[in-house]
Amino acid sequence: MKNIAYYITTHGLGHATRSIAIIRELLKDPKLQIYICSKLPKNYLNGCFHSNSIKFHESDTLFGVRYKELLQVDIEKSIDIFRDGIKKQEKYIEKELEFCKKNNIDLIICDICPFPFDVADKLKIPSIAISNFDWYTIFKHIINQKKSHDLYENLEILRESYEKADLLLRLPFSIDMKFFKKKLNVSLVVRELTRDKTEIRSVFNLEEDVLLIFYGLTDYTFTTDELIKKFDILNTKHKELKIFFSKFLKKYIPKREYFRFILEEDQESQDYVAASDLVIGKVGYGTVSECVAYKKPLIYTTRKDFLEDIGLAKGIEMFGKGKYYTPKALLNGEFENLVNLTYELSKKSISNEIAINGALEVFQIIKKFI
Template structure:
């Protein structure tokens, strides 16, 4: 059985240009921001691969990768989660949308298979829609998941002990079955359980970020119980397309942090926002970042501590901001703002968490109790960065000061060098995907040759 190996020197790089199809959920901006970084790193590989990005999110957020060669395609490939506010989930509408999506599944699946075959795709990468994994299997190409969670676990988290639970669980089985067509999981830091690859009982699995492994656990990357990234382990869940002739071993590869880094220095960023130098030199800066979604009730008189100003991401044009608040442009590059800020206030999403950790910026978060991804991300923030909770009620009422001041006293970084996670996850993930396609094709070609040989051997030899 073929086993994927990770070569961080990329000495086994492909000399052939491959076609990668990266399917990105339209739910929130965190999927798109980290997918953008992964796409950038794939496009930078020497083989000059072609990358399609497929999403039901607007092409607006993919403009950076489109400008360097990625090809955008809008498609309804994802049911997502309905969030009226950045920190609330509309359970009923989310379930309804998933049900409607699954009713259209046969037609959508057929359309995606035809398109993959038409463009000559070599690999599907999902962050983190489930249907494209099944489409890849039908098209005869490998599929990988690159994420810290999959939606099956999120939908499971919507079970509340009522009559809808049975319907939710039935739909979840379909999503898991689709995800199980993938043969590689590139697991990002801050992960929760991903049932199609790891059916552990723990919602937050033991990974290089969340704990150490005992010496008897034989995993590539484990040294005396301590783990270095990337780290490879074997999936304990069988593939949906597994059979006796399947020779590729499903793998989980934990990679370092994948996030976008800042491009522009702090002073230039603040001047570009129209903040006078005598203001940003004498005030601390809060970045209010909720992924482009509508905020709460608002109408605050002055929620900031004395000596603070606030930059707001994606504030609606019709909203008048309070005193000492500055509006960032719709196309502002958020990592520049994160790097310029003293504290970030937002929700626990992967994009915000990873960029706060990557830039050493403390984080004040408003909890999202209905969104189960939070458990892994909060563990990540406590291990690798700095996080302070602000209740939803205090946020909406404008009582921010205490949490902001508390966060500003924290470092924003992991204080133990031996636990510090590297920040080159995009590069490692890109190299891993390239090698995955090569080894998957070699494995399946060997299996096909074996099937052909066995079939030929089973044919009786006719006497002449």
């Protein structure tokens, strides 16, 4: 039996969804014991796996950013998170060293906190990074906006930690992560569908001719009254319209006959994306990868000062069916008739194809390390 510690950041669900896809491949090998190291909710993870080969270990994410109005990165609060993460480095490494020794960890996989690579280095065990971005590059840009030159020395701590990784498996639509000593590009990592379009629609008693729109933003602070009003106006003209929302928004959004929510016990949101005719959201890895994989039109916006979005926006334009709106326009529903737009984007041809078997590729690479 080989033991893997798989570290997953809680900054955005895209890290979780792609890690779930990879872990599901790993579980096909009965000789692997996987410890998921994260602060992701256990009920969420338990709903994704039904295996005795999975155990959970609570581990801090440490790094992330905060947002203010219109999906702008809050520079001041994000720098506070950076400072706090640096202060916790020593205790974090000490705690994770103890955990890895106690559980005889043979391999560390990380998406994408830097300090687990310090742990692997001290234990003399291999480590693999999996991501489309890194926190060194993200915070370098943020610190440059603030011109906080006193933070550059601390910034190098992140780079030095990442340099200790034995391999970076670089996902499609990535930013440049040149300081990793060894890199390997992999195909798109995306969760496979567990149900088809007909099954999802039947759960909600929806006919085949119903037009389904999936609203992908999960933070209630970005769901404005103006947006709901625009949906109401659209629904008066198009009674065939239904809109899916995340279950996390259920208690914040007013009730409407044409609103639907992902079921509380259902963790397979990719099935809802694939069952929809149009997706609305920001360009996170999970949203973009699933829209590209399942060829769904995406009305999207980007986050100011968050560099990850540059690669993701290029990805949806090159390999998907995307249409960009400013954060203000998208969050306030200032777009054209969504019904017409859905049909327009659906007809858009995709000039570039991309392989979506990245989870299997990653599994095959990981096996070589253990």
